Amino acid sequence: MKHPVDVHVGKRVRHRRWMVGMTQQQLAEKVGIKFQQIQKYETGMNRVSASRLWDISEALGVPVAFFFDGVDAATTDVSAVNESVPADLLADKEALELVRSYYSIPENQRRRLFELARVLSDVA
Template sequence: MVHVVDVHVGKRIRQRRWLVGMTQQKLAECVGIKFQQIQKYETGANRVSASRLWDIADALEVDVAFFFEGLKTDEACNTTADSIPADMMGDKEAMDLVRSYYAIPENQRRRLFELARVLSDVA
């Protein structure tokens, strides 16, 4: 079973790699592994060991803590990966929801956002 922390770390690896304009192949070469392993890390399919995360952080020129930024403790403890798509932007329903959300006028969109936040706190 995929763990939400592994998915989060993988997304952060991908975000940083894209930001610095590095390919999966180049990152893999820097770290000394095959690019397919980078793919598995980025999707959360494989867990990144501490030493490998250290090497990836060095290659991407960030602190190891970067990969955990934005991760909330309650998400890591109480959320299952089944409730969060591994690639949110690859999920058609999520993308339709985002498009619809931004089609709503800004003042109404803010109210809808607050409603969604309240509903998620209750759930």
């Protein structure tokens, strides 16, 4: 049985890898393992050792703590809190593309877009 923390860490690995535009194969090569192992980490099937997580964090350019951000929320049933948002938003490719595009917009325009989205969501 998968441990919720292993699943959360794997999702964070996948999210960060996708955000930097890296394939599983590219990450595996940087870390010195096979891409199948990255797949197993990302699904939570295999636990990531401390030293391997260190290597992955360096390859993805984030501190090790990044992979544990939000771990408390991940171990509870988040979908029960807000049913309009999928429980695994980071697994949705369209949502990740939207986030990537959002952060490529200049900051002043991004803030205006954010305010527009907030107003539109309040109306809906």
